[in-house]
Amino acid sequence: MPADSKQDKTIEEVTKLADDVISSLGLLLVSVNILQQGKRKVLNITIHRKGSRVSLDDCENVSRRLEAALDERANSEEGPIIPEAFVLDVESPGIDRTLKKESEYRIFQGETIELRMKEQIAKVEGLPHTMKATLIGLKDDVVSVRNPSSIVEQSKSSKGKGKSAKAVQTTLKEELSIPLSSLYSVRLYPDLSLIASKDEVDAETVDEADEADDADEADE
Numbered sequence: 001m002p003a004d005s006k007q008d009k010t011i012e013e014v015t016k017l018a019d020d021v022i023s024s025l026g027l028l029l030v031s032v033n034i035l036q037q038g039k040r041k042v043l044n045i046t047i048h049r050k051g052s053r054v055s056l057d058d059c060e061n062v063s064r065r066l067e068a069a070l071d072e073r074a075n076s077e078e079g080p081i082i083p084e085a086f087v088l089d090v091e092s093p094g095i096d097r098t099l100k101k102e103s104e105y106r107i108f109q110g111e112t113i114e115l116r117m118k119e120q121i122a123k124v125e126g127l128p129h130t131m132k133a134t135l136i137g138l139k140d141d142v143v144s145v146r147n148p149s150s151i152v153e154q155s156k157s158s159k160g161k162g163k164s165a166k167a168v169q170t171t172l173k174e175e176l177s178i179p180l181s182s183l184y185s186v187r188l189y190p191d192l193s194l195i196a197s198k199d200e201v202d203a204e205t206v207d208e209a210d211e212a213d214d215a216d217e218a219d220e
Contacts, residue, residue, distance in 0.1 A: 007034055013081045014043065017073065021065045022047055027058060028107050030093050034082075041086040046093055048107055054092035063090045096190040105138035112189040114151065115143065121182045128152075132189050133176070141180045148172045 015032045022029045022045075030046040047054055047062055067088055074080035099105055099113070113135045122129045128150030136144035149172065180186075 010034065010081060014070075017069055017081070018045055018066055021069050022062055025058070025061055025065070027054070027062065030104065030107055031101075034086075037087075041082070041084055043082065043086050043088050045088070045090045047090060048093050051110070059090040059092070063088055066090070093188065096187050098185055098187045102138055105135065105143070108188065109135055109137050111135055112191065113145070114185075114187050114189045115145065115148075115178065116184040116186075117178070118182055118184055125182075127172070127176075127178075131172075131176075136175070138180075142177050143180060143183065143186060144175065144177045146175045148176050 011032050011034060014034075015029065018032060019029045026049070028048045028050060030048050031044075032046075033044040035042040035044055045062065045066065047058065049055075049058060070081065070088075096114075097104075099108065111134070113133060115131045115133065117125075117127060117129055117131070119129055130151040131145075131148045132151050133145035133148035136146055138144070
């Protein structure tokens with residue numbers, strides 16, 4: 001079996017197992033990736049909590065339960081899904097994750113997103129180049145949003161450098177539908193006010209130290 005096909009099958013099996021574990025904790029599975037970082041193989045799991053932020057406890061709970069489920073599978077007649085030593089990382093989507101897969105538009109329905117339109121198309125359509133809006137969904141490669149507002153770049157104070165983004169309400173339709181082909185990017189809107197709590201994490205991973213040690217020993 002080609003390496004790519006073998007990895008696709010592995011990811012598919014891990015996804016089924018991880019989805020059961022994660023959904024039982026009231027969370028959503030965003031993605032499963034297998035990465036090679038130097039000598040270490042890394043199983044990267046990204047999770048999301050609807051209407052809230054992923055906490056450090058969420059990552060730890062998922063990591064602990066998924067590790068147990070993978071161990072149980074490894075000790076069964078079916079054998080391990082990933083036979084090699086690996087490090088398990090569980091993380092949040094990050095505050096400004098770019099949406100690429102169709103499944104991500106479903107997972108992040110109702111979340112606030114930032115849309116960057118291609119400048120020439122924005123001019124023709126009479127729309128802002130950059131907008132903040134609530135995601136309705138994606139269908140037939142068309143993004144639907146509600147309550148859009150323009151985001152304008154404003155200069156910082158004389159002590160600061162560069163520009164800062166600020167959302168400003170303008171007269172736009174209550175709902176908009178924009179083809180993906182008209183957009184440079186769609187990402188989660190980075191609401192920095194949500195990062196106040198100590199136990200909230202953003203793009204921080206929970207590494208399984210024991211598994212990392214095992215991976216190092218296996219490579220020696």
